[in-house]
Amino acid sequence: xxxxxxxxxxxxxxxxxxxxxxxxxxxxxxxxxxxxxxxxxxxxxxxxxxxxxxxxxxxxxxxxxxxxxxxxxxxxxxxxxxxxxxxxxxxxxxxxxxxxxxxxxxxxxxxxxxxxxxxxxxxxxxxxxxxxxxxxxxxxxxxxxxxxxxxxxxxxxxxxxxxxxxxxxxxxxxxxxxxxxxxxxxxxxxxxxxxxxxxxxxxxxxxxxxxxxxxxxxxxxxxxxxxxxxxxxxxxxxxxxxxxxxxxxxxxxxxxxxxxxxxxxxxxxxxxxxxxxxxxxxxxxxxxxxxxxxxxxxxxxxxxxxxxxxxxxxxxxxxxxxxxxxxxxxxxxxxxxxxxxxxxxxxxxxxxxxxxxxxxxxxxxxxxxx
Amino acid sequence: xxxxxxxxxxxxxxxxxxxxxxxxxxxxxxxxxxxxxxxxxxxxxxxxxxxxxxxxxxxxxxxxxxxxxxxxxxxxxxxxxxxxxxxxxxxxxxxxxxxxxxxxxxxxxxxxxxxxxxxxxxxxxxxxxxxxxxxxxxxxxxxxxxxxxxxxxxxxxxxxxxxxxxxxxxxxxxxxxxxxxxxx
Numbered sequence: 001x002x003x004x005x006x007x008x009x010x011x012x013x014x015x016x017x018x019x020x021x022x023x024x025x026x027x028x029x030x031x032x033x034x035x036x037x038x039x040x041x042x043x044x045x046x047x048x049x050x051x052x053x054x055x056x057x058x059x060x061x062x063x064x065x066x067x068x069x070x071x072x073x074x075x076x077x078x079x080x081x082x083x084x085x086x087x088x089x090x091x092x093x094x095x096x097x098x099x100x101x102x103x104x105x106x107x108x109x110x111x112x113x114x115x116x117x118x119x120x121x122x123x124x125x126x127x128x129x130x131x132x133x134x135x136x137x138x139x140x141x142x143x144x145x146x147x148x149x150x151x152x153x154x155x156x157x158x159x160x161x162x163x164x165x166x167x168x169x170x171x172x173x174x175x176x177x178x179x180x181x182x183x184x185x186x187x188x189x190x191x192x193x194x195x196x197x198x199x200x201x202x203x204x205x206x207x208x209x210x211x212x213x214x215x216x217x218x219x220x221x222x223x224x225x226x227x228x229x230x231x232x233x234x235x236x237x238x239x240x241x242x243x244x245x246x247x248x249x250x251x252x253x254x255x256x257x258x259x260x261x262x263x264x265x266x267x268x269x270x271x272x273x274x275x276x277x278x279x280x281x282x283x284x285x286x287x288x289x290x291x292x293x294x295x296x297x298x299x300x301x302x303x304x305x306x307x308x309x310x311x312x313x314x315x316x317x318x319x320x321x322x323x324x325x326x327x328x329x330x331x332x333x334x335x336x337x338x339x340x341x342x343x344x345x346x347x348x349x350x351x352x353x354x355x356x357x358x359x360x361x362x363x364x365x366x367x368x369x370x
Numbered sequence: 371x372x373x374x375x376x377x378x379x380x381x382x383x384x385x386x387x388x389x390x391x392x393x394x395x396x397x398x399x400x401x402x403x404x405x406x407x408x409x410x411x412x413x414x415x416x417x418x419x420x421x422x423x424x425x426x427x428x429x430x431x432x433x434x435x436x437x438x439x440x441x442x443x444x445x446x447x448x449x450x451x452x453x454x455x456x457x458x459x460x461x462x463x464x465x466x467x468x469x470x471x472x473x474x475x476x477x478x479x480x481x482x483x484x485x486x487x488x489x490x491x492x493x494x495x496x497x498x499x500x501x502x503x504x505x506x507x508x509x510x511x512x513x514x515x516x517x518x519x520x521x522x523x524x525x526x527x528x529x530x531x532x533x534x535x536x537x538x539x540x541x542x543x544x545x546x547x548x549x550x551x552x553x554x
Contacts, residue, residue, distance in 0.1 A: 004421075005412040005432050012429035046434050049427075051528040 016047045017110070108228030111221065111362075131187045142182025151181035195230035195284040197223065198273060200266045202291035204241040205258035211324045215290045216253050218322065218358050222288060225366055230284065236273055240266035242296070246273070263295050263333065264303040271311040280315040287316055288365070293323040293331025301333060305340045313344055320348040320365045372403035372420075372459070379404075379460075383473055390477035397480035398494075399455040402473065406462050410446055411435040413459060418449050419500050420457075423507035424516075425523055448472040452483040454494035491538035 156175035160166040227233045237252035238244055241259035244266040270287050278285055295301050323334040341347050350364035415432035416422040438444035450458040458476040460469055511519045
């Protein structure tokens, strides 16, 4: 239920987040509540704002208005009460942190506004339909499991009163067969949008921890955004070196393998997954591939481009390739892609040099609104 | 929405009221209502009143109270307003023994409200007055825009600690006759 205070609450959150009223934001302070979870203490951030106040002096003595005074006499504030403690003030600026807990949905909204991401035009939304049961009315027949107790009781009560068998001193109501009332339902068709992200990552020897960190951060944001756009988003994860395999999310981000790089193996697997589980007519499909761009051979690259052109691109909303710079430099693969499929409208290519480049890379990937 | 007491609680209330009178307490009529925890947090954030003017500060307090309750750090048992009739709120989820304790406690407050010297000048229609203020501020917001009204209210709030809380008592003291007759 919506409470009256919700409007005040969201206004406060907007101020804290710096959306409105910059002049108030400077008063935001970071309080916290300390909670306990088992043995660990946890800190729950509670931001608050204190508007500036006039303060009374320490004592009603001294200060301004103490008489004629001599030239040069200082207008001193009231004496500081003893006991305020001694010691020097610290030097240097402290670290100001502001932590606002926001829901992922809000985060996605902020991301969208910040990067000016277009909302996704989804395709096939009319084709996909789920049926939902909606209870619409009351009927005199139906299964016992749907019996409406209150309506049945009322009906019986009404009948007994009109028949004169109702006794206020002994108000026993006995429903007969014809008193019973049942809920009825209708099956409604609801259009539904389905989306799947297929993450592919190169885990060959040249992809270090830092590269994986970049991929992890970037895929978190992609995930958040697409989740905001589609209800019921699915994710699939593929890792590959010279061979590809499907893994769970945890493995995806934590595997360190070594070996060569055959990107085509991942694309083949991606194609097979799409073919098996996600018919293009009813799914919005987003393959994201991250690699350092060092493919094993030109032959394999050619194979990749073939796979993309004939199998993957016609099926998907957008194919995205992010090339992460590794200690061994940035590879050739993105150039090959740019040359052969860079013209396609549903291909997004991005080079991610370091963590700071994630921001613009997200924009490269999501800026097309597909 | 506030709900009135369940029949069971109403019976208990009558019994407790009886005990309170037996002990010689004298109070305004007291109306109990039951609120869910988020409603109770809302009323508490409004400074204990059901209706206030729109302002972000209530939202801030609400967030703090809600988090405290949701993480199990704090819990409000009771709220009572020094109004005539007194209004008191019970938390829906409390156990019966808590409710009994709270109701008995509330009657103590209400006796104090009615009879304490410091409350002589208290406006006992404050709930109505605050609701009127809320309506008035909302009307201003509709007319002038939320920014302008909020800025103004923010400034007022930064002065609120300068209001002399003893002022009603001082103003109520008649000027002594010797002071009046003194030639100026």
